[in-house]
Amino acid sequence: MKKTAMLFLSFLLYTTNSYASNEPSFACDTADLVTEKVICGSRELSALDRKLNELYQAELSKPYVDQNKLQSDQIDWLSLRNKCEYGYDCIRGKIKQRISILDTKHVQAYSWGGKLRAAPSMDSIQVGSIFGKQNIVIIEKTNHVMNGYPWFFIEASNQQAFQWGGLLCDPNQPAASYCLENK
Structure with a gap:
């Protein structure tokens, strides 16, 4: 019985961690927009969204970056991305384009x-x-x-x-x- 309980607990932790790592940068259970729901339904789009969020947060933390401009640009970009609605390729393209803008390193x-x-x-x-x-x-x-x-x-x-x-x-x-x- 104890071994079965440990196996079940291990499986539960594995699936929970696996699920959490597939989440985008926002909470899918509160997603209202069609575009957000499409992102939540795709591992690829969720991974791209997480990468974009990491780059965006890194930019925000830099002391010499104009945070107001960066936030304004992000809001403008979100408006463009959200116009894609059900368009998977459109959403993917918009996210990749924003990643390339924020990821100017090296x-x-x-x-x-x-x-x-x-x-x-x-x-x-x-x-x-x-x-x-x-x-x-x-x-x-x-x-x-x-x-x-x-x-x-x-x-x-x-x-x-x-x-x-x-x-x-x-x-x-x-x-x-x-x-x-x-x-």
């Missing part, structure tokens, strides 16, 4: 050299420097702009810091960085 680029800053400002303290044409990894573009170029949070020589977009070349972001090929 873009290969290079710097023309210059100072690395502790914050996205020329008034911020210098925390390092890099030489011309040094490869860097762009972790993300900030909302801070100077002379038409945004500041970027980058990694160079195993150090993470900020550098102005006018000193960077990212072929994937020609309008936000300075590449001789684009000028």
Whole structure:
């Protein structure tokens, strides 16, 4: 009897954990919108929704991100996603598109050299420097702009810091960085 009870308890815990891991980032039992119900009925869409939520929450936690703009953009995006209603491919496409917008980490680029800053400002303290044409990894573009170029949070020589977009070349972001090929 004890062995049967343990097996039943193990099965119950396994199915509960398995079910919980298939849930999207919101509670399906309170889902009102058609789009939310479609997401709840799909493991793939639920997994994409969880990934999107992780990226969104990570962005919200960054001190240099304009939280009001990010939240406004998310609300606008949710309105677009919800227009998909029963359209599985439409919902999947909208979620993947939003993920690609939020997941800008690890873009290969290079710097023309210059100072690395502790914050996205020329008034911020210098925390390092890099030489011309040094490869860097762009972790993300900030909302801070100077002379038409945004500041970027980058990694160079195993150090993470900020550098102005006018000193960077990212072929994937020609309008936000300075590449001789684009000028």
